[in-house]
Amino acid sequence: MSTISVDRHDLALLAELQRDGRATNSSLGxxxxxxxxxxxxxxxxLEEAHVIDHYAAMxxxxxxGLGVLAFIHVTLDRHGTSSGASFEQAVSDLPEVLECFSVTGEADYVLRAVSHDLASFSEFMMHSLLRIPGVTNVKTNISLKKVKQVTELPLDHIAQPKQPKMRVHFAQ
Structure with missing residues (x-):
């Protein structure tokens, strides 16, 4: 974990970059x-400290043409580093999977995946995901509509210090 000092200008800059990653330095200033x-x-x-991870077009x-969004809860037959690592590698090679989280609770992993339509989603499930060794149980939720989606992280928890700078720990 690295430590970086941030002040109110850094926080304002991060907030603006989250709103518009293409903003010029002049307009940001x-x-x-x-x-x-x-x-x-x-x-x-901020980039060197990995506070800013990367830039992308949303x-x-x-x-x-990717109208199906699914949340997939996956349970593995064994719990251990080798079975988990094998699953994680296999999932990282599937372009339909946008995100994969190792989680607590009833499932071992939760995936967010997209597909063209239900037929292609079924093909993905039957011929890709369910064929990954160790997968024993899959529960899927198909999104009916998007209620909220944001890409901006809240920064309010980083209180404004009375002093000019403060120390904030960002995990790498």
């Missing part, structure tokens, strides 16, 4: 009241 060079230096420091799955 105008919004948070810093010079372009100060914005550039701060962004570089595509609308339905517009690109």
């Amino acid at each position: 105008e919004r948070i009241h810093l010079s372009t060079s100060q914005v550039s230096r701060r962004i570089q420091r 595509l609308d799955p339905a517009v690109v």
Whole structure:
């Protein structure tokens, strides 16, 4: 875990970048009241500390023909590092799987997956996911509609210090 000092300008910069990752350093500087060079230096420091993980364009799955969104709860037959690692490697090779989380509770993993339609989703389940060694139980929920989806992380828990800077721990 690394430690990085952040101040109110860093927090404002992170909030703005989450809203618009394509914003120029000049426009960011105008919004948070810093010079372009100060914005550039701060962004570089936040990237090097892995606070900023990466930049990406967010595509609308339905517009690109991926109208089925599913949440898949997977249980493995054995619990151990080798079976889990094998499953995780196999899932990482499946393009339909957008996210995979190791979880507590009734399932061992929860996946978020997309597909063109129900027939292609069935094909994915029968010929890809269920053929991964060790998978014993799968429960699937198909999304009916998106109620809320955000990409911005809340930063309110990082309180504004009375001093100019504070220490915040970010996991890497």
